[in-house]
Amino acid sequence: MSNPNVSGTQAVDRAAQLLTLVVEADGPMSYGELVDETGLAKSTTSRLLAALENNHLIERDPSGFFRSGALFALYAARHDPWAETIRLADPIMHRIGELTGETVNLAIARGDTVVQIAQVESTYRLAARDWMQVDAPAHCSAVGKVLYAWDTLPLPVGRLDAPTPHSLRSSDALLRQFGTIRRRGYATSREELEIGLDAVAVPVRGLEGPVVAGLGVSGPTGRLRKNLDEIGRLLIDQSAVLTRRLRPRNRDRQRSEAGVA
Structure with a gap:
């Protein structure tokens, strides 16, 4: 006679496996993909998906693909949606701080x-100062330029504030930098916000792929100016690590393709 506790635990494990796949996926998943990924029988997969859907843990879009359900959206609305990103970014930011000795920031777009x-x-x-409570013109900062260049922040119109003689003064001047920023993967600010202050920043991509944040380093021009390119390359590497943390399903796939256990 089978042990009901064992079969019950197995059902929970299988449902949890399906839920994890759907929630961590880069986009909606089809029924067939879920069957293939889990190796479960079609009847079992269908039954468990129905149970998850009935409890608002997953939902089907008009095409029949599965995505995370309303319960997750309600949770996100009631809690700081960036808390988990900050938690995952913290060890990476400290690593950058150890390697550079400079101030490290993670920034997002909010409105303009x-x-x-x-x-x-x-x-x-x-x-560099504590930037957490500072309202600085975005076009004067490296993280702001990153968010502009990847269309995360709406482009300003007309004449721009110019805190220093090195500041960009028009949206056209800002726009002309985008090609270089995208090509090399990082943006710089050279005494554009304050005289004696330089900065470099890179984009951070989120769960769905688009850029969601900027990761930057700032410090005195005397220390940073000759190292901006080197720090930019370091930030590109560390941003890729953070992106893999934010997209665990991609991480597991990449490790599998590389033959890493």
Whole structure:
């Protein structure tokens, strides 16, 4: 006679496996993809998907594909949607801070402004300020230029504020930098916000692929100016690590394709 506790646990494990696949997927998943990924019988998969759907954990779109359900959307609406991103970014930001010694920031677009959501302080006494409460013109900052270049922030119109003689003064001047920023993968700000302050930043991609944040380093021009390109390349590498953390299904697929256990 079979043990009901064992079969019950197995059903929970299988349902959890399906739910994890749907929630962590880069996009909606088809019934066939879920059968193939789990190796479950079609009848079992259908039964478990129905149960998950009935409990609002997943839902089907008009094409019959499965995505995370209303319960997850309600949870996200009641809680800070960036808390998990900040948690995953924290060790990466500290690693960048250890390697550069400079101030490290994670920023997002909110409306037509840039908001700093996490910061790691510089190890130097002479360092960039605490940017968490500073409302700086986005076109003068490296993270702002990144969010502009990847269409995460709406392009400003007309004459721009110019805090220093090095600041960009028009949206056309800003637009002309986008090709270079996208080609090399990072943006720089050279004394455009404050005299004596330089910065470099890269895009961070989220669950669905588009850029959702900017990851940057800032510090005194005397220390950063000759290292901006090197730090830019470091940030590109570390941003890729963060993106894999934010997209675990892609991470597992890449490890599998590379033959990593």
